[in-house]
Amino acid sequence: MRAGANHISTRISDSSELLDSACGLCSNENCLIQKNIHTSSIGKLVKARKEIKCKKGQQFIMEGASVTGLFFLLSGKVKVLRTGLHGKEQIVRFASPGEIIGHRGFGTEETYPISAIALVDCTLCYFSKELLQESLRETPGLTYDFMLFYANELNRSEIRVKSLSQMTVRERVIDTLLYIDRKFGQVNGYSSLLLSRREYADYAGTTEEQVIRMLSILKKEGLLITKGKRIGIADIALLKKEISEHNFYLDS
DNA sequence: CCATTAAGAGTGT
DNA sequence: ACACTCTTAATGG
Structure with a gap:
């Protein structure tokens, strides 16, 4: 029994070394990890990827919870929201496959400023904050894509402010x-x-x-x-x- | 399969 | 914003 289980686990880790595991096969072209999959320094990150299934209506990021990592939406649809004073929800944005969720808590922040709830059954790719930071330091291509993403997000958020106020x-x-x-x-x-x-x-x-x-x-x-x-x-x-x-x- | 109930969509005040 | 009706979806026998 025990020997069999060990055998299987080594085979899994071997195959994920050869092939760049699930990310290498992933068809999600919007994903920044997938886009940089050919960079060798990203291998460690990809291997540590955790897949999380999330049922419709399930909340997977809680406002105020401490930041442990970052999510990429593999499949499904998500709403990202901030809770207002009287329990009113302000939906910040909706996310479709390939999008990053929880990135605002990344960096120096200690807690997530937003909540994220699955609108349909979702599959999420989770990466720990530490490993991602390490990869960003070692992989300029990835870092550049992240920078573009953050710049774009900031632009969108400024447009939203104008929309809501004007x-x-x-x-x-x-x-x-x-x-x-x-x-x-x-x-x-x-x-x-x-x-x-x-x-x-x-x-x-x-x-x-x-x-x-x-x-x-x-x-x-x-x-x-x-x-x-x-x-x-x-x-x-x-x-x-x-x-x-x-x-x-x-x-x- | 139908009946009961709960949730959400509409509408008027 | 609130109260009310109507419609549709979910539940359970």
Whole structure:
């Protein structure tokens, strides 16, 4: 029994040395680790990768918890949020496969400033903070990609500040719909991501009621279609046109 | 398979 | 923001 188990474990570690383990086979081209897989110094990091399965609705990052590492979303959909004063959620962003989650706690921070919750069943790749820091020091290509990523994130967050402070409710709801569409797309004419009206509100910075009302107005105007929770965009050109003067819909 | 219940979508005030 | 109705999804016999 014991001998058999040892035999299997050595075979697994041998094969992950030969092949760059799961990351080498991973088809996720958005992933920064995958992108730098050919750099030899990244091998140690890749071998220490932990795969975490996360069920729908499960929270895998808790606001205020101490930072131990960083997540890459392999498959699934995630919402990243900050909890406000009266228990109100402010959804900071949504994440699709390939994206980094928990990166704000990286660096000098001791605790995560955000929570992350799976919106559907997810698979996450987890890397410890220590190993990642080591890899960043040794792998300039990876570090450069990370820098670009952080710069891009900062840009997006600044755009969001403008959106939330300068757009009307109607524009923010439209902006949210277009953002979800850009990120997750449509299937059979309806958004592939099922969100509650509350979640739309939590991203758009309004209340559930305002979102519901706005959706029914937009529906009457023929810009949207709805079927239960499902929302479909009927006229994307007109929706884009409405917020075009803000130039916000250009970002991802 | 149907009935009961809970959750979420709408609407008016 | 609150209260209420209606619709849909989940549960359990």
